Amino acid sequence: MKLVTFDTDSGTSIGALRENGDVVDFATDPALPRTMAEFVAGGRPALDRAARLLASAAPIPAGEVTLRAPIRPRNNVMCVGKNYLDHAKEFAGSGFDASQRQTVPDAPVVFSKALSSIVGPGEDVTVSADATGTSDYEGELAVVIGEGGSRIPAAEAWRHVYGYTIVNDLTVRELQKRHVQFFIGKSAATYCPMGPCLVTKDEIPDVTALWVRTSVNGEPRQAAPLADLIFPIPTLIEAISAAVTLEPGDVIATGTPSGVGIGFDPPRLLAPGDLIEVSIDGIGTLTNRAV
Incomplete structure (x- = not known):
């Protein structure tokens, strides 16, 4: 459904x-x-x-x-950084990664986005409010938790997955670098577009077969299968629930592939007027315009 x-x-x-x-x-x-x-x-x-x-x-x-936005979770939107190998490399080489020296993490890099950053499909994202001019896009599959819990083993994680949606993990790169911990750079108002719908798990038999694709003004920028995740969905649920008690409706954004704006030379960051589209097979397309 x-x-x-x-x-x-x-x-x-x-x-x-x-x-x-x-x-x-x-x-x-x-x-x-x-x-x-x-x-x-x-x-x-x-x-x-x-x-x-x-x-x-x-x-x-x-x-x-x-x-x-299809759902407003009880907890902040939980996100995973550097969860595709090529993106981990492009981020490490971008000059904006002040979080750690490892190019590829040995455990999931988890941060969150404030609930106040959530907007829905078709809503504007206010990159003009970013005085640094370093706003970037990150198309991602997001997992919606059904049955909550804590200390969930990876072997039991699929039982806790309710379904899937799309998140654009918009980021102010300069703030992400300046504050090291990602929360401030990720949580600006309108910087968490989500949608267009929440697809129940039974509609997608093999989520690893899905592809994440992002375009800006019709130009393809990102394309990768979920099979390329460094830490797959069960591992993410196990790692997060080891400390956080997950609630029904919680949202976990699983990470973004390579092709983000800072990965280009020179960087291709967002500007007012840009149209960002994130598509995932079986879910649809999340479309938002930068203003």
Whole structure:
């Protein structure tokens, strides 16, 4: 199922996408939760009830809805740095990596983005507010946690995966370098576009077969399979949950491939007017314009 959070003239709701882009509003069933985090926490029973509604309810035409970020997690968006080999090398050589001397990390590099940075598909990203002029894009697959927990072994991690979405881990590179720890450089307002939908795990039998692709103004910049992750999804869940208690609806962005702006010589950083598109097979395309 492709789950969405959306706006209409009546307000904000959650629902499911049909193949033609129309949306079935879960608000027509008073027994279903009203936020996506609550819906995810409802597990299989909530999904089964929504599936029955999807098969029978009259949808809202696609032209009458505005998609928002599919979910707002309870915790900050958790992110993984340098999780593709080629990107780890390009970042190490960029002059912006002040975090450690290792080119390829021996354990996942985990940081977070503030909830206030989340925006949805089609919303503007305010790179004009970056006085350093060093804003960059990072297209990524994000994992949405279903059943929460702590100290989850890698062998049991897939049981805790609810589904997937797309995150553009926008970054102010100069702040990332200046403050060493990535939080400030990653958490500017509008710097966490997410969407366009949350696809449940059963829709994607082999996530490692998916490709992440990013373009800027129609020019391809990033393209890599999820199979190239240095630390695969079960390893990430094990490492993060060793310290953090994961909650239903938490979001883990798994890392970005090579081809980010600072990887070019000279760097090709974002400017107002740029259109950034991140696509992942089976999920869709997350599109945002820099202003």
